[in-house]
Amino acid sequence: MFDKIGLVPNIEQLVERIQNQNNFFVSTEMNYSGSLSSANELQIYRIIQESLSNIIKYANAYAAKITLVEQPGNMLVEIKDNGKGFSIKETLNSGKAFGLHNIIERSRVIGGEAHINSSADGTVITINIPVKI
Amino acid sequence: MRILIADDHPLTLMGTKVFVESLGYKIEDVCSNGITAFNLILARQPKIAILDINMPGMDGLEVLEKVHRQKLPTKVILLTMHKEMTIFKKANQWGVSGYILKENAYDELQKCLETVKKGEQYISKNLENDLVIDNHSAGQNYAIDKLTFTEKKILELIAQQKTSKQIADMLFISEKTVEGHRTNIIQKLELPKEKNILLIWATKHFK
Numbered sequence: 320m321f322d323k324i325g326l327v328p329n330i331e332q333l334v335e336r337i338q339n340q341n342n343f344f345v346s347t348e349m350n351y352s353g354s355l356s357s358a359n360e361l362q363i364y365r366i367i368q369e370s371l372s373n374i375i376k377y378a379n380a381y382a383a384k385i386t387l388v389e390q391p392g393n394m395l396v397e398i399k400d401n402g403k404g405f406s407i408k409e410t411l412n413s414g415k416a417f418g419l420h421n422i423i424e425r426s427r428v429i430g431g432e433a434h435i436n437s438s439a440d441g442t443v444i445t446i447n448i449p450v451k452i
Numbered sequence: 453m454r455i456l457i458a459d460d461h462p463l464t465l466m467g468t469k470v471f472v473e474s475l476g477y478k479i480e481d482v483c484s485n486g487i488t489a490f491n492l493i494l495a496r497q498p499k500i501a502i503l504d505i506n507m508p509g510m511d512g513l514e515v516l517e518k519v520h521r522q523k524l525p526t527k528v529i530l531l532t533m534h535k536e537m538t539i540f541k542k543a544n545q546w547g548v549s550g551y552i553l554k555e556n557a558y559d560e561l562q563k564c565l566e567t568v569k570k571g572e573q574y575i576s577k578n579l580e581n582d583l584v585i586d587n588h589s590a591g592q593n594y595a596i597d598k599l600t601f602t603e604k605k606i607l608e609l610i611a612q613q614k615t616s617k618q619i620a621d622m623l624f625i626s627e628k629t630v631e632g633h634r635t636n637i638i639q640k641l642e643l644p645k646e647k648n649i650l651l652i653w654a655t656k657h658f659k
């Protein structure tokens with residue numbers, strides 16, 4: 320039913336659920352009018368889902384923010400938190416970071432690239448997806 | 453009163469038909485996919501159409517959307533296993549007349565048909581329970597229940613002696629938004645206009 324509902328309402332529902340179930344605050348800034356196929360939208364939804372679940376499990380953050388911005392020729396997806404951060408290299412090579420690899424792989428599948436930045440102030444995952452105009 | 457039923461599972465379709473007939477209604481048409489359902493609605497304008505959501509061709513939501521857009525007189529009842537609020541909200545946008553879950557259909561379909569026949573809307577009790585929790589966070593007896601999740605979060609941080617600026621940074625929202633929430637919280641809680649009133653209230657209730 321995902322495609323019937325659309326990306327933004329699905330994310331809103333996910334955020335609402337996470338807030339209520341985990342007592343964890345997530346703010347959103349979403350400016351998206353549907354430039355991606357619904358298969359790609361689903362990938363983005365899964366990436367966001369995975370990221371939020373990582374944040375809740377490991378980051379010990381006060382909050383997270385989801386940003387979706389459509390720019391000419393490009394779509395930007397960003398998930399950031401103000402948690403304790405982690406060593407990206409170590410985690411990726413630990414053989415256990417399925418979720419993280421998943422995020423990278425899903426980004427690639429939709430023709431984009433995931434960048435992960437992490438420090439003691441938090442983690443930012445940025446994904447840029449080229450969009451045909 | 454003419455009724456159409458559409459469901460892609462033959463046994464469910466037959467079950468629904470027999471059940472609705474046992475309530476004293478006459479079933480005009482039955483079919484097993486959305487396209488036929490829509491064509492029958494166009495051609496024969498039944499008073500009520502009971503539709504499954506998941507059907508091949510055109511699903512129940514799409515049929516509803518078309519009926520709504522073309523302002524057809526047929527009232528649509530969705531009989532579905534989908535409990536998700538998002539799906540209900542979509543259906544509601546398109547003016548659904550009835551929304552009931554298959555698991556409760558035996559108890560609710562009769563009431564639903566009677567309500568829709570009168571021109572009113574019937575939403576499954578089981579769905580409404582979620583709605584109430586979502587929108588009004590059940591039971592307004594306690595002041596704190598009137599607050600939204602965000603407002604409570606902000607109060608929690610106020611109780612930890614955080615300033616608006618700090619709260620804004622912690623929650624990835626603007627300071628203005630925090631100030632706006634503070635004003636709303638004071639209004640909702642009907643607190644007197646005194647200095648630091650929110651801090652005093654928050655420390656008392658969030659410890």
